[in-house]
Amino acid sequence: MKKLINRPEDVVKEGLAGMLAAHSDLIRVDIEQQIVVRRDAPVRGKAGIISGGGSGHEPMHGGFVGLGMLDAACAGAVFTSPVPDQMLAATRAVDGGSGVLHIIKNYTGDVLNFEMAAELAAADGIEVASVVTNDDVAVQNSLYTAGRRGVGVTVLLEKIVGGLAETKAPLSAVAALAQKVNNQGRSMGMALTSCTVPAAGKPTFELGEDEMEIGIGIHGEPGRRRVKLASAAEITEMLTTPVVEDLELKAGEQVLAMVNGMGGTPLIELYIVFDALNRILGGKNITIARSLVGNYITSLEMAGCSITLVRLDDEMIKYWDAPVHTAGLRWGM
Amino acid sequence: MKKLINRPEDVVKEGLAGMLAAHSDLIRVDIEQQIVVRRDAPVRGKAGIISGGGSGHEPMHGGFVGLGMLDAACAGAVFTSPVPDQMLAATRAVDGGSGVLHIIKNYTGDVLNFEMAAELAAADGIEVASVVTNDDVAVQNSLYTAGRRGVGVTVLLEKIVGGLAETKAPLSAVAALAQKVNNQGRSMGMALTSCTVPAAGKPTFELGEDEMEIGIGIHGEPGRRRVKLASAAEITEMLTTPVVEDLELKAGEQVLAMVNGMGGTPLIELYIVFDALNRILGGKNITIARSLVGNYITSLEMAGCSITLVRLDDEMIKYWDAPVHTAGLRWGM
Numbered sequence: 025m026k027k028l029i030n031r032p033e034d035v036v037k038e039g040l041a042g043m044l045a046a047h048s049d050l051i052r053v054d055i056e057q058q059i060v061v062r063r064d065a066p067v068r069g070k071a072g073i074i075s076g077g078g079s080g081h082e083p084m085h086g087g088f089v090g091l092g093m094l095d096a097a098c099a100g101a102v103f104t105s106p107v108p109d110q111m112l113a114a115t116r117a118v119d120g121g122s123g124v125l126h127i128i129k130n131y132t133g134d135v136l137n138f139e140m141a142a143e144l145a146a147a148d149g150i151e152v153a154s155v156v157t158n159d160d161v162a163v164q165n166s167l168y169t170a171g172r173r174g175v176g177v178t179v180l181l182e183k184i185v186g187g188l189a190e191t192k193a194p195l196s197a198v199a200a201l202a203q204k205v206n207n208q209g210r211s212m213g214m215a216l217t218s219c220t221v222p223a224a225g226k227p228t229f230e231l232g233e234d235e236m237e238i239g240i241g242i243h244g245e246p247g248r249r250r251v252k253l254a255s256a257a258e259i260t261e262m263l264t265t266p267v268v269e270d271l272e273l274k275a276g277e278q279v280l281a282m283v284n285g286m287g288g289t290p291l292i293e294l295y296i297v298f299d300a301l302n303r304i305l306g307g308k309n310i311t312i313a314r315s316l317v318g319n320y321i322t323s324l325e326m327a328g329c330s331i332t333l334v335r336l337d338d339e340m341i342k343y344w345d346a347p348v349h350t351a352g353l354r355w356g357m
Numbered sequence: 358m359k360k361l362i363n364r365p366e367d368v369v370k371e372g373l374a375g376m377l378a379a380h381s382d383l384i385r386v387d388i389e390q391q392i393v394v395r396r397d398a399p400v401r402g403k404a405g406i407i408s409g410g411g412s413g414h415e416p417m418h419g420g421f422v423g424l425g426m427l428d429a430a431c432a433g434a435v436f437t438s439p440v441p442d443q444m445l446a447a448t449r450a451v452d453g454g455s456g457v458l459h460i461i462k463n464y465t466g467d468v469l470n471f472e473m474a475a476e477l478a479a480a481d482g483i484e485v486a487s488v489v490t491n492d493d494v495a496v497q498n499s500l501y502t503a504g505r506r507g508v509g510v511t512v513l514l515e516k517i518v519g520g521l522a523e524t525k526a527p528l529s530a531v532a533a534l535a536q537k538v539n540n541q542g543r544s545m546g547m548a549l550t551s552c553t554v555p556a557a558g559k560p561t562f563e564l565g566e567d568e569m570e571i572g573i574g575i576h577g578e579p580g581r582r583r584v585k586l587a588s589a590a591e592i593t594e595m596l597t598t599p600v601v602e603d604l605e606l607k608a609g610e611q612v613l614a615m616v617n618g619m620g621g622t623p624l625i626e627l628y629i630v631f632d633a634l635n636r637i638l639g640g641k642n643i644t645i646a647r648s649l650v651g652n653y654i655t656s657l658e659m660a661g662c663s664i665t666l667v668r669l670d671d672e673m674i675k676y677w678d679a680p681v682h683t684a685g686l687r688w689g690m
Contacts, residue, residue: 042632045632079625082623082624287624
């Protein structure tokens with residue numbers, strides 16, 4: 025196992041300590057409890073927004089805590105859901121009297137634990153709303169989910185609803201926008217290589233030298249099919265077509281497009297995929313009005329990429345463009 | 358060779374096409390000539406700043422073109438210097454009447470080609486100043502250089518002098534600040550794995566499953582020594598000590614610290630290294646006043662990292678903090 029780590033059991037806490045050291049202007053970190061909180065939380069009168077999930081997907085979610093995006097993030101062990109106590113503590117830490125939105129990727133453990141945290145928070149008198157992202161078109165049910173998995177849309181949703189929450193819109197409006205973004209977004213991913221969970225010490229799965237996995241999940245869970253290596257143009261087509269069809273995107277519409285790296289793929293390759301995506305959508309007269317190219321929701325050092333498209337309207341564009349200041353996304357300030 | 362590419366010979370041009378598609382608000386790209394130019398260049402009365410080098414180090418340099426950083430970047434083939442014609446065309450494109458600074462990483466091909474371009478530009482009546490970065494403390498001479506290699510400091514220097522140039526300071530002042538930043542900065546890198554140049558189709562070098570290379574260059578050229586795998590804390594010590602000693606950093610001083618990923622290393626590991634670096638410098642009473650953690654000067658999909666420290670003064674902090682708007686670095690706007 026070739027990794028820049030110390031003891032496998034210290035990976036998450038030491039990673040959080042590094043985040044805190046680098047970004048103490050933005051965040052507080054409870055390293056023991058593995059919670060990243062916006063430095064000025066709770067913000068009075070603002071609906072709080074929290075998310076969380078297994079570690080190993082950085083910068084998601086801790087890298088998205090800050091003005092205009094998340095108020096807190098809970099980090100589980102690598103590829104393992106955080107526990108309800110973390111989510112409850114985060115919910116309490118960010119409630120500014122206007123309630124808290126939980127953004128949950130659709131994995132059974134995450135969903136159950138966030139549900140329990142929401143009940144405990146309600147018993148405390150904190151209003152909680154929830155949205156479950158389920159944008160992955162690759163499979164209907166998977167190793168860790170009933171229904172579709174939540175993947176790339178989560179990042180884009182956190183940015184857009186974070187922009188709305190900053191205006192002190194009521195929790196109900198923030199939750200409604202979150203639901204809309206999830207409804208209007210779809211993703212699909214692929215892997216050229218596996219990744220190795222530090223505590224396991226060996227690759228999660230095996231892929232032959234001439235093979236790739238289409239429809240992979242962000243924990244290396246199986247996708248649609250294992251096929252022979254293909255060109256970037258062909259791979260982009262394999263990912264884009266199911267997304268466009270499932271979203272029923274039509275000529276004349278505009279999208280927010282993300283080409284996301286899984287962690288081990290160089291940026292030049294992600295731009296090659298974005299070029300191919302741009303050609304495919306251009307051929308359908310679908311406009312990429314906004315975009316993001318880079319590593320945003322990763323699977324440790326896995327090589328591969330995912331494509332996410334969100335059908336845009338003026339409200340979503342407005343809050344996508346709104347200022348954001350986090351470790352992982354920053355503009356307008 | 359597992360890569361998201363089409364034909365190896367199209368990697369650079371298709372990557373540039375993707376960059377243009379994603380960032381047309383910031384840049385123009387001459388895909389044929391492989392030049393990325395700030396969209397509003399030339400800026401009247403502003404010293405132009407260009408850089409360039411082999412591709413495969415993205416986001417460097419094309420990702421650093423925009424307000425507050427570079428005016429243009431020339432992209433060579435992967436790990437291969439651009440040619441003088443590219444540098445001359447970039448120099449002409451960005452000269453707003455106040456001359457142009459060439460930022461050159463110390464590799465023999467780059468240095469010779471930039472020298473020739475500077476002579477050709479001078480014949481055109483364009484004033485050119487040059488700075489050669491040579492911050493890599495790992496080796497005194499290397500496979501591709503006489504003297505030290507230019508690596509991580511290049512990124513930080515481009516940001517700082519870009520900030521000064523935006524104030525319309527004269528070329529001589531911009532060049533002097535560039536020289537100062539280079540003088541005050543040092544770097545050292547390491548690799549856990551090799552990388553594969555697309556046109557070669559096989560790894561640049563071989564590393565055993567239990568080996569790493571300390572002092573690696575950004576093209577996979579040999580470092581100081583090949584040793585057994587070690588912990589992140591030990592590796593960080595191996596990189597930091599030579600940098601601190603060479604810079605003669607003393608207690609009470611403050612630095613800009615970059616923990617840079619080589620392309621294939623996940624962000625959580627870079628934060629673990631930053632945590633270790635923060636402890637080491639803290640133990641010496643050296644303050645990290647500013648920092649950067651992520652993939653900024655990469656070697657395709659190589660796993661590994663580099664550490665760069667720049668001794669800061671108030672002028673450097675001021676221009677580091679100044680607004681920047683590029684694909685790879687953005688703040689203050």
